[in-house]
Amino acid sequence: MAATIRDVARVAGVGLGTVSRVLNNSPLVSAATRQRVLAVMAELRYNPSQIARNFALGKTLTVATIAPFFTRPSVVERLRGIEATLTASGYHLVVFNVEAVERRDECLREAVRNDRADGLLLVSLAPRPDEAVALREAHLPVVLIDTCAEGLPGVSIDDVAGGHLATSHLIALGHRRIAFIGDPETDPLTFNFTSSRDRMLGYQQALAAAKLPLNPAYERHGLHGRYEARVLARELLHLPEPPTAIFAASDTQAMGVLEAARDLHLPVPEALAVVGFDDIDIAEYLGLTTVRQPLFESGARAVELLFLLLSGAAPPPAERLPVELVVRRTSMKNR
Amino acid sequence: MAATIRDVARVAGVGLGTVSRVLNNSPLVSAATRQRVLAVMAELRYNPSQIARNFALGKTLTVATIAPFFTRPSVVERLRGIEATLTASGYHLVVFNVEAVERRDECLREAVRNDRADGLLLVSLAPRPDEAVALREAHLPVVLIDTCAEGLPGVSIDDVAGGHLATSHLIALGHRRIAFIGDPETDPLTFNFTSSRDRMLGYQQALAAAKLPLNPAYERHGLHGRYEARVLARELLHLPEPPTAIFAASDTQAMGVLEAARDLHLPVPEALAVVGFDDIDIAEYLGLTTVRQPLFESGARAVELLFLLLSGAAPPPAERLPVELVVRRTSMKNR
DNA sequence: CACCCCCTTGGAACTAGTTCCATCCTAGCA
């Protein structure tokens, strides 16, 4: 059996409290005693039990993160920011991957019921009002990433502004028939809904600002994925009056659009301009024009906000990080 | 303060043990008592403390995973397999991202010292002999993924066979000048070393089997990344006798090769055939011929092996999953 | 010389579960 703090105390001929104080670098131990205790610890190959420590302190030094589809490049990049910042503070990161709506609820419920984490990060998921109450009652601090919710701290971007930026860019290039491809307009409680919807809002506002007509046939929605976007883009390009530019609510979907253009032998950007969103790693490779958002930073910043909450501070207001248009090949000037 | 098991026992007028038995679905409780206890639990909004439970049981129901560069698509896919399998069994996944060699050692040391996880998964990292001893002494079960080490269970593939497969395919297409791009041939203790090296071994064996000369100028090594591979590929393509095919040790590197071909206006596959490794998500999009390995399954299977170890079974032997050649546009028959 | 202060130390109590032994009770059987 592994040595315990009591074994160390006995062998070193000191009290329990003294060993504990040595462990915690308390100044209330004489140098001589500290040396002796440390020697005994080494001799017994003593490893303090983190789990007992957590229990006694009522803390786990662990943060849980619930993310939908954590294989999506944008989510991975946020997780990287989260992991880096947590690890730097000695915290552990527990991840939950949500790929179905049921799992979303289940994960949240478990996060509330268990006390296996000191705090919770929600990526692209907002708690329902009842869930928010449960979180508050469980005294489980939460920070949102990529979403907003009444009264909850979070780190997000101005998706409307991002959509506006992308669309204005296409308008400035001379495009008049601009289509949009985004996630399904379903239940606002499912994944990622708000960002795609807000990006579309920005798209619509930009069109309106340029006095261009809103054509409902130019707004398509489908499951977030390359393949689905490819199908939608093909439909758009087969319209009697096909769009000359497509703004996709994510780079992944923009990739589907590029595939569709390839399918139909439409040169990009000459016959079709494409703009995505996120600026994931491959966007540069593809020469994809996109709206960059600080993904790594969003995770890092969310952790900082969570630490604030954990230190007992009042919930900070939701924050918005800046977005930026990155112009590449798929939307070069050509008219 | 939250209700404890003692509060429930007091209010329900039963003993501690009975409440514990209800919690653990023990059959040794009468239906009536169980009902009463459950009612009181609901009334008091009782949440069992996972952390106290972990402490009492000496288990954490948590598995730690140390992965280098967890943003790499192949690693993410493995993590997805790990997460899915762990979650299905009520386990939690703690992830550590290693992006520098120092961090590797640090993470391993911490995993051994702390008892915050019941088991450890190492992706693309093998413990050094001294680390293996420490793990054994700490009674921390380990399963390796994508590597092998003497006496440790693991899930990997036959990288040599994979390299052979890719290269034979190129030979069968009529290529005679076939180059290889892989990770650095540095210290075997750093990341991912073995897989790239073994793939090169397979490459060399396939060339030898076809009685083709081994040309050292055709073997290039650089940091794992698109950009680095692009530079190496450009060098290759500028040789007096440039290769007509390049086998890259990963799809990411193959993407760099494709970029280089684009830079030099070399049509693929007509002027240059390219084969990658892993079959990550974008490979299909790019039409990249590659060697597919079961990434998700490797994570899932590793977790199963870890559960075996946790149940006290003897360390199972290392396992190998099958690889498969996926032929796409970048290596179509053209000669 | 007595008093006081403060540095150092010891250890009981506490955290919230599980485990297991002792005990009670009841039904079945002789």
Added chain:
DNA sequence: TGCTAGGATGGAACTAGTTCCAAGGGGGTG
């Protein structure tokens, strides 16, 4: 009716830390 087996139950002891109060002791001061 008495005995017994076995299901149901209660609760002390245990897990390995932290916390905090009480107390020892040495040195400085009036």
